[in-house]
Amino acid sequence: KENTMKNKLIFVISITFLFAQAPNVSNVIFAQRTDGSGLVDIYYDLSDTDDDSLSVTLEVSNDAGSTWDFSCTEISGEVGANIQPGTAKQIVWDFGAEHSNIYSNQIIVRITADEANTISGFCVDIDGNEYATVIIGNQVWMSENLKVTKYRDGTAIPTGLSNSEWENTTSGAYAVYDNNETHADTYGYLYNWYAVDDSRNIAPDGWHVPTDDEWTTLTDYLGGTSVAGGKMKETGTSHWNSPNTGATNESGFTAFPGGYRSSSNGYYDVGSYGYFWSSSESNSIDAWLRLLYYDHSGVFRNSSSKEYGFSVRCVRD
Numbered sequence: 124k125e126n127t128m129k130n131k132l133i134f135v136i137s138i139t140f141l142f143a144q145a146p147n148v149s150n151v152i153f154a155q156r157t158d159g160s161g162l163v164d165i166y167y168d169l170s171d172t173d174d175d176s177l178s179v180t181l182e183v184s185n186d187a188g189s190t191w192d193f194s195c196t197e198i199s200g201e202v203g204a205n206i207q208p209g210t211a212k213q214i215v216w217d218f219g220a221e222h223s224n225i226y227s228n229q230i231i232v233r234i235t236a237d238e239a240n241t242i243s244g245f246c247v248d249i250d251g252n253e254y255a256t257v258i259i260g261n262q263v264w265m266s267e268n269l270k271v272t273k274y275r276d277g278t279a280i281p282t283g284l285s286n287s288e289w290e291n292t293t294s295g296a297y298a299v300y301d302n303n304e305t306h307a308d309t310y311g312y313l314y315n316w317y318a319v320d321d322s323r324n325i326a327p328d329g330w331h332v333p334t335d336d337e338w339t340t341l342t343d344y345l346g347g348t349s350v351a352g353g354k355m356k357e358t359g360t361s362h363w364n365s366p367n368t369g370a371t372n373e374s375g376f377t378a379f380p381g382g383y384r385s386s387s388n389g390y391y392d393v394g395s396y397g398y399f400w401s402s403s404e405s406n407s408i409d410a411w412l413r414l415l416y417y418d419h420s421g422v423f424r425n426s427s428s429k430e431y432g433f434s435v436r437c438v439r440d
Contacts (some may be wrong), residue, residue: 136439152166257376295318310381314433317429364395364418366418368417381434386431396416
């Protein structure tokens with residue numbers, strides 16, 4: 124099928140993947156709009172023998188299927204977590220906004236679906252901790268905070284530092300909120316940025332700490348910074364302080380308010396705020412993070428001193 128859009132010629136092939144067991148994706152149709160908007164409509168049918176809520180992922184190749192890393196972040200519609208089985212499901216891709224200068228006749232799309240909004244259900248760190256995972260758009264995230272005590276090569280990450288030691292170290296370290304190990308089961312550990320940046324890697328094999336751009340991809344997919352926090356926060360007030368504004372957790376991210384360890388004066392804000400490191404520096408002494416509030420539905424992009432201890436989520440490679 125040949126379509127023209129903004130003077131570009133794009134040859135589109137739809138690929139349907141059949142699973143030996145449900146779920147099943149079928150009847151994929153990929154069509155450019157002819158109104159000059161640059162939008163592409165992707166239709167598909169989705170079935171599951173148990174009628175479970177499913178996770179749907181759209182992937183795109185720009186080289187006829189040799190690789191599948193062509194960006195398709197400007198997508199909306201029935202993609203991501205919590206997609207119900209049915210016919211004529213629709214995804215809208217703003218190809219014109221995302222790839223205004225791309226000319227190609229090698230673009231191929233594929234749609235996959237997985238049970239229970241997860242891929243394989245878990246990822247496992249070097250300590251043997253299992254973390255539930257969730258598909259959100261074209262990313263796969265942990266839906267729990269990291270609580271590993273070793274780098275990927277088996278080297279122990281230092282812990283038990285006093286306030287003065289924590290303030291002055293430029294090496295990786297972790298802490299548990301209020302030095303109370305019972306907090307770790309829910310909130311994970313708090314890591315300084317030097318642990319995030321260590322080449323020995325704190326993420327499980329096949330995973331990494333998200334970059335600043337990857338956080339932005341997540342929040343953009345969830346509707347922008349003003350509403351994404353509510354879609355990411357665990358619902359209710361078992362862990363978040365009241366009123367836990369806007370919390371729906373419709374993304375399945377299940378953000379927890381783990382608080383933080385300051386650079387010198389101890390622990391603050393458990394129950395009120397969730398602080399999550401990125402792997403990206405903002406300058407030589409600070410790095411980017413994302414912050415969620417108990418009384419706000421937004422996500423805030425801030426930078427902070429690398430000595431602070433924040434929660435860590437990982438995203439799949």
